[in-house]
Amino acid sequence: MEILIVGGGAAGLMAAVCAKERAPGAKVTILEAGPRVGKKLLSTGNGRCNLTNTGAAPASYAPAGGLRALERMPPARVMEKFERMGLQLRLEGEGRVYPASDAASSVLDTLRLTAAHLGVEEVTGFCAVRAQAARGRFLLEDGEGKRVAGDRLILATGGRAASKVTGYDLARGLGHSVTPLRPGLLPVKTDGAGIKGLNGVRVKCAATLLRGERAVLRQEGEVLFKDFGLSGIAVFQLSRALARLGGDAIALDLLPGFTEREAGEFLRARAETLSWRETDAFLLGMFHKNLARNLLAAAGIGPGLAGEVRAERIALLARLVKHWRHAVTGTPGFESAQVTVGGVPMDEVEERAMASRVCPGLYLAGEILDVDGPCGGYNLNWAWASGAVAGESAAAQ
Ligand SMILES: Cc1cc2nc3c(=O)[nH]c(=O)nc-3n(C[C@H](O)[C@H](O)[C@H](O)COP(=O)(O)OP(=O)(O)OC[C@H]3O[C@@H](n4cnc5c(N)ncnc54)[C@H](O)[C@@H]3O)c2cc1C
Structure with missing residues (x-):
């Protein structure tokens, strides 16, 4: 089985690790538009990465409903997952969790090392502009004519906040809608x-x-x-x-x-x-x-x-x-925003598996979805939780 993950950010990296852990024999490939994965992670939390919040629960997010992935992967499990990957954590005020090193790079290094060790493939410089689903397979194309095919597709392309590339058109092309997009946390x-x-x-x-x-x-x-x-x-x-x-x-x-x-x-x-x-x-x-x-x-x-x-x-x-x-x-505007308000609505996604209800074999995770949380580690928590669930579900089917 070949699992393609578009977007090598927080959700995509976590999805890759969880997919490979669940199905070690599967080929898992991250396709990232930038020259390296996880660039945005380095600037989170003023360079310290506030990676989760112990108080994060479905009620912390907007809009209400559709967030049962957070029950499968609550903050305690997110923290446990990172600790098992070798990241030491520190709890600060208001439930904010940071890497003990105080360096966002430790979070990215932890994910990259684990993904590489598990055999996740990384393709950088691949900006997906078209996605097609036919006969149970997915075909992705970048703007330069490169093509990649796989059996499962996870869209983890993030939002418009502080990002020049997005995956909303890919989601639309596969039958999803996208609610109006507005900048949040700015x-x-x-x-x-x-x-x-x-x-x-x-x-x-x-x-x-x-x-x-x-x-x-x-x-x-x-x-x-x-x-x-x-x-x-x-x-x-x-x-x-x-x-x-x-x-x-x-x-x-x-x-x-x-x-x-x-x-x-x-x-x-x-x-x-x-x-x-x-x-x-x-x-x-x-x-x-x-x-x-x-x-x-x-x-x-x-x-x-x-x-x-x-x-x-x-x-x-x-x-x-x-x-x-x-x-x-x-x-x-979006350049100054930390999160996108709006995206693919959760009622188009089977919430416990993060599986698309409109396109079989497609999974979505992270900020591309119409889910946003407050400052304090909530948005990365959503990216990890939904990414983990999407990765596990894609690999399990
Ligand atoms: C300055 C700043 C500070 C922040 N600090 C915090 C914090 O401390 N705590 C917190 O909880 N949240 C924080 N956030 C929010 C958090 O970073 C995001 O919510 C989170 O990164 C979303 O994860 P994601 O994987 O969905 O998207 P991203 O992390 O944005 O990753 C998406 C990836 O997909 C790639 N991509 C997009 N389109 C395509 C395409 N068509 N083809 C190929 N690749 C594509 C992008 O290049 C990117 O690498 C911060 C945000 C910003 C901007």
């Missing part, structure tokens, strides 16, 4: 003077994505101001909801432990205690000085002494500190 562009001069400033706060006045999603964490808008983990998480559900604004709550009334009382008391300070120094010690300056400007608090600021201005400042609204104007 900064958000915002408009307005609010962020002027704040590039590089970080704040721990709660960020809420709003559609009209309705809160779509609230996320506590770090927000990083950029000259074009908002970034940081909290905004990354909101960007997935923005991609799926839409949104007009992000409201920042800079004092999430306070109600608006408490924030007002706190600021009034502060203005009394620090009545001698110039207004431009009133918020120093609470917020970064540029952030303080922008908040005061937005609340219309001009030069003078803190003790002389009128009560309604303090109330406006409290409102701003609790609901600082930034209109969303877009995102920087």
